[in-house]
Amino acid sequence: QSALTQPPSASGSPGQSVTISCTGTSSDIGSYNYVSWYQQRPGKVPNLLIYDVIKRPSGVPDRFSGSKSGNTASLTVAGLHLEDEADYYCSSYAGSDKGEIFGGGTKLTVL
Amino acid sequence: EVQLAQSGAEVKKAGESLKISCKGSGYNFTNYWLGWVRQKPGKGLEWMGIMYPADSDARYSPSFQGQVTISTDNSISTAYLQWNSLQASDTATYYCARLREMATIGFGYWGQGTLVTVSS
Numbered sequence: 001q002s003a004l005t006q007p008p009s010a011s012g013s014p015g016q017s018v019t020i021s022c023t024g025t026s027s028d029i030g031s032y033n034y035v036s037w038y039q040q041r042p043g044k045v046p047n048l049l050i051y052d053v054i055k056r057p058s059g060v061p062d063r064f065s066g067s068k069s070g071n072t073a074s075l076t077v078a079g080l081h082l083e084d085e086a087d088y089y090c091s092s093y094a095g096s097d098k099g100e101i102f103g104g105g106t107k108l109t110v111l
Numbered sequence: 112e113v114q115l116a117q118s119g120a121e122v123k124k125a126g127e128s129l130k131i132s133c134k135g136s137g138y139n140f141t142n143y144w145l146g147w148v149r150q151k152p153g154k155g156l157e158w159m160g161i162m163y164p165a166d167s168d169a170r171y172s173p174s175f176q177g178q179v180t181i182s183t184d185n186s187i188s189t190a191y192l193q194w195n196s197l198q199a200s201d202t203a204t205y206y207c208a209r210l211r212e213m214a215t216i217g218f219g220y221w222g223q224g225t226l227v228t229v230s231s
Contacts, residue, residue: 003155036216036217038218040156045206045224046148046156046206046208046218048217048219051211051214051217051219052214052217057211091158091217092216093215096170097173099171099172099216100146100158100216101172102155102156104155105156
């Protein structure tokens with residue numbers, strides 16, 4: 001079962017914006033509006049940032065936004081803060097026989 | 112407050128069996144899908160499977176089907192992840208996580224993780 005494809009790394013300076021892509025197929029991202037994004041700081045538990053492509057759980061800053069086009073989803077972090085330095089994972093629903101699949105993760109460095 | 116409390120770290124030998132636990136509190140345990148996610152050292156997240164406690168409906172990733180068993184004991188609001196025969200490649204941190212209300216995917220609540228170390 002192939003994971004979704006994310007760039008291994010991304011970077012930006014404080015105050016800048018960065019976008020992380022997540023590429024799947026017509027069987028997962030392309031078929032469902034069920035894409036989530038998680039943030040995992042070093043040594044910490046993953047934290048849900050985005051669900052259903054564009055929605056934010058309460059408590060997540062609106063600097064974090066999600067989108068989708070075709071088989072590719074994206075996470076944009078606007079106005080980078082130093083504490084945004086973390087690993088970011090996308091996930092997508094892939095049908096009842098496969099459940100949820102994750103991307104390989106993107107390490108975001110805030111320079 | 113929703114909380115998921117996982118059992119402590121385990122050190123096992125290849126071929127041994129293991130069952131780790133995840134106790135839910137602060138919500139109606141039977142009404143929310145609860146899943147398991149693997150993270151090998153220095154690696155990414157892997158979705159293993161999920162169960163709806165109310166009817167024990169379990170779904171597994173093809174990668175983990177037949178390798179592990181997910182179960183629950185609703186009387187004590189606890190979910191389990193079980194192996195019959197561990198391998199060194201099972202060394203990882205295992206997280207239990209609960210879906211958000213009415214969600215298809217998207218784990219909104221996570222346990223603290225259980226580190227499983229398997230020696231060959």
